Amino acid sequence: MRLGTATRIALGTVTAVILAIVYIPLLVVLANSFSTSTSLSWPPPGFTLEWWARAFQSEGALDAISTSVVVAIVSTAVALVLGTLISLALQRFSFFGRDAVSLLVILPIALPGIITGIALNNFFRTILGVPLSIWTVVIAHATFCIVTVFNNVIARLRRMGINLEEASADLGAGVWTTFRLVTFPQLRSALLAGGLLAFALSFDEIIVTTFTAGSGVTTLPIFILNNMFRPNQAPIVAVIAVVLVVVSIVPIYLAQRLSGSEQTRR
Template sequence: MRLGRLSKVTLGAITGLVLALIYVPLLVVLVNSFSTSKNLVWPPPGFTLEWWGKAFRNAGALEALWTSVLVALSSTIIALVLGTLISIALQRYQFFGRDTVSLLVILPIALPGIVTGIALNNAFRTILDLKLTILTVIIAHATFCIVTVFNNVLARLRRMGTNFEEASSDLGAGLWTTFRLVTFPQLRSALFAGGLLAFALSFDEIVVTTFTIGGGVETLPIWILNNLFRPNQAPVVSVIAVVLVVVSVIPIYIAQRIAGSEQTRR
């Protein structure tokens, strides 16, 4: 289908407007992280690196950063193990209720975060009688991180087919040997991309975290929310927000490049 000149200009203008609405506010945050003002004002009266130094010496921010990394890594590991096992079970085996299980696995990513957060909060506190700690946050994040790994691995399994696995079985290899030597090498890039996406998704999650985190523990997004309107903290918060954006974007970019290179090879 060929578009006329007017259609191209219109679509280009709409695309530019949408991208501006998304990225101009991020650019404002970046510029404000170098502002000499202690408040979020525009335009900045001057520029300085003072806030970047203070941000990286802020004990609360550094502790929150470590907590976010710990939560993201832990939930990603859980998601890699469970997401891979579930995708293999659903793709390679036939059993009653398979479609229902597939729906239930994907559902957490489709539900509003506040619904998931309230449900998990009730489950932890009333049903399981657990105190809200960093462990409950990890479990909560794993519920939706599994989806990214599941989707990546399931798509790869569908493209792989079963010829190599069947040949391995015919040659006498057991289930674990076939997975280790045949299936896993073909899944590595999909697992890596899914793990990166899961890490990024967990690292900047705030809604579910708010309902499942205990007192005295802060992830980086929670720290930003709690310090946003405190006196003289606005520039430091802008610096931490820029760091959060960078840490979230890098895994997504790498995952996209992996997916692009896989598509080019095919």
């Protein structure tokens, strides 16, 4: 787009300033993870590695991370299957009630988390009489993760068109063979991107989780919530946060690489 140099510079500056504001609190967290102050006062009074050492020995934190990983993997798997099925149905067919179904998919993310949380809490406990456990968390998470997979897959299906699938069917391939050899390979990177987002969404969710987790189930956000107001635990929470952000660079970079290489191929 033809823009004046002044406009370009102004836009670039605004972008840089906003990104700086986005990263300052994260840098404060990084600084706090090395600070000798347990009440997170600024500027940090001194430097210590104590919290980093304690964080990697904290059994509570490690257990919480593994619980969160299990919840996120299972919910993502469920969301991948259900999200793909429903995108295929909505993109490849037109039928009565199609708009209602697509509203139904986005509803769990469009309604505030507290609504999903209290509705499921009420459903499990009061109505079904099922005790809350890790599986009630998985059911809740999978429900709102479907939409991220759905968004990515349906966008890809729209771009793909149906020519290749029809060609495959004309050449005698059955429904399943066509999906396996023609549709799925084209969907793969969309599934990866949607799956990553679903994983991230589940891994970080706190509101629905507090309403659906059984008493013994401590996901990482629950662990953080329970510990961040304790003076000796707050810096450990800061360490965990720093580690998570650094680790997250890998999947985001991969997802970007994948979608980038696909764009150039097209």
